[in-house]
Amino acid sequence: MKKKEREKDVIIETVARVMIPFVQLFALYVIIHGAGGPGGGFQGGVVFASAFILYTMAFNLAGVRERFPESANTIFSSLGLYIYAGIGLLAIIFSLGMAQYLNYGFIPFTSHFEENRALGMDFVEIGIGITVMAIIASIFFDLAQKERNRKEEEEEEESRSWSGSSQKSSQSTTTGSSSSS
Amino acid sequence: MNRLRVIALILILLLCVLFIYIAEDIPVFGDPGAPPIKCVELFTMEVDQVASLLDQHILPEKLSRELVKRGFPPPSRVEKIPGIEGEWNALIKKEEPHYAKDEKYYWIRKEGDKLRISRYAFVVRWIEKGLEETAVLNMVTYGLADYRGYDTLGEVTVIFTAGISVILLLRRRSRL
Numbered sequence: 435m436k437k438k439e440r441e442k443d444v445i446i447e448t449v450a451r452v453m454i455p456f457v458q459l460f461a462l463y464v465i466i467h468g469a470g471g472p473g474g475g476f477q478g479g480v481v482f483a484s485a486f487i488l489y490t491m492a493f494n495l496a497g498v499r500e501r502f503p504e505s506a507n508t509i510f511s512s513l514g515l516y517i518y519a520g521i522g523l524l525a526i527i528f529s530l531g532m533a534q535y536l537n538y539g540f541i542p543f544t545s546h547f548e549e550n551r552a553l554g555m556d557f558v559e560i561g562i563g564i565t566v567m568a569i570i571a572s573i574f575f576d577l578a579q580k581e582r583n584r585k586e587e588e589e590e591e592e593s594r595s596w597s598g599s600s601q602k603s604s605q606s607t608t609t610g611s612s613s614s615s
Numbered sequence: 616m617n618r619l620r621v622i623a624l625i626l627i628l629l630l631c632v633l634f635i636y637i638a639e640d641i642p643v644f645g646d647p648g649a650p651p652i653k654c655v656e657l658f659t660m661e662v663d664q665v666a667s668l669l670d671q672h673i674l675p676e677k678l679s680r681e682l683v684k685r686g687f688p689p690p691s692r693v694e695k696i697p698g699i700e701g702e703w704n705a706l707i708k709k710e711e712p713h714y715a716k717d718e719k720y721y722w723i724r725k726e727g728d729k730l731r732i733s734r735y736a737f738v739v740r741w742i743e744k745g746l747e748e749t750a751v752l753n754m755v756t757y758g759l760a761d762y763r764g765y766d767t768l769g770e771v772t773v774i775f776t777a778g779i780s781v782i783l784l785l786r787r788r789s790r791l
Contacts, residue, residue: 470753514771548747551749
């Protein structure tokens with residue numbers, strides 16, 4: 435038996451459609467604004483991931499997987515860490531033998547030492563935001579995928595038990611297959 | 616078996632007492648004058664002519680000898696804290712690149728006939744010098760990303776490791 439299509443809720447879908455761009459914009463604002471006010475990479479990353487979670491709850495998992503595929507997710511989750519460590523490496527290179535790891539002042543973004551430190555902090559916050567966003571989204575997608583697989587198995591089991599054959603044998607086969615997979 | 620339980624109970628009670636003591640002893644949050652935030656006390660010494668020398672902004676030989684004997688960096692000069700009688704700052708030379716100015720390091724104050732010498736906590740520099748050293752307004756951000764950059768790198772690594780572990784445990788397809 436084919437899986438029953440989930441009925442659509444117009445209110446939730448419309449609200450999500452309107453909300454998601456604003457949630458993402460707010461997340462970018464929180465990440466970028468971390469140097470001047472309340473905010474930062476951790477908070478902004480989690481807010482950005484919550485936009486994906488809202489999409490999944492309002493629509494479905496396949497749609498969000500199309501827009502934000504697994505490969506991109508994995509790349510992003512390590513990209514942020516690479517940005518952070520790379521900024522530190524740049525500081526080593528530009529400090530010319532003094533080996534000042536993560537001392538952003540030596541990276542020549544501008545001519546002022548203090549401004550360089552502020553800009554280096556901004557780049558580091560962006561890196562933190564990317565990693566946190568990708569990791570939170572990845573954990574949520576994995577859990578949702580697992581839950582959906584389990585539900586599908588249960589439904590399959592129910593349909594098989596209703597379709598005439600004896601209940602006991604079908605149960606034993608499904609449990610056997612699920613434990614082996 | 617029974618004795619093990621008694622020992623465990625005693626240890627737990629000790630931990631409870633310790634936590635109650637900590638809860639009593641912890642300074643009021645956000646109080647910049649609280650002892651653990653402002654300074655760490657090093658030692659006390661007798662006041663003879665040291666105080667009058669300090670008042671004339673002269674570094675007493677006895678004080679720097681005492682500090683070096685205890686393994687602390689020797690101060691380079693002394694200055695009076697303006698507006699307060701009997702309190703002085705001692706400064707040391709900084710070895711960091713790019714910041715050539717002296718750093719406020721020791722806090723000396725007179726209490727009766729004793730001279731109490733403390734070392735300023737790192738947070739004092741963080742609060743007072745953060746804006747001019749990093750050109751960032753947000754104290755939390757420059758603490759998190761600049762002064763404590765290594766810690767934050769470690770935190771991001773922890774989050775990354777957690778995510779990879781969830782992928783490996785739940786996806787079960789032997790690929791990332």
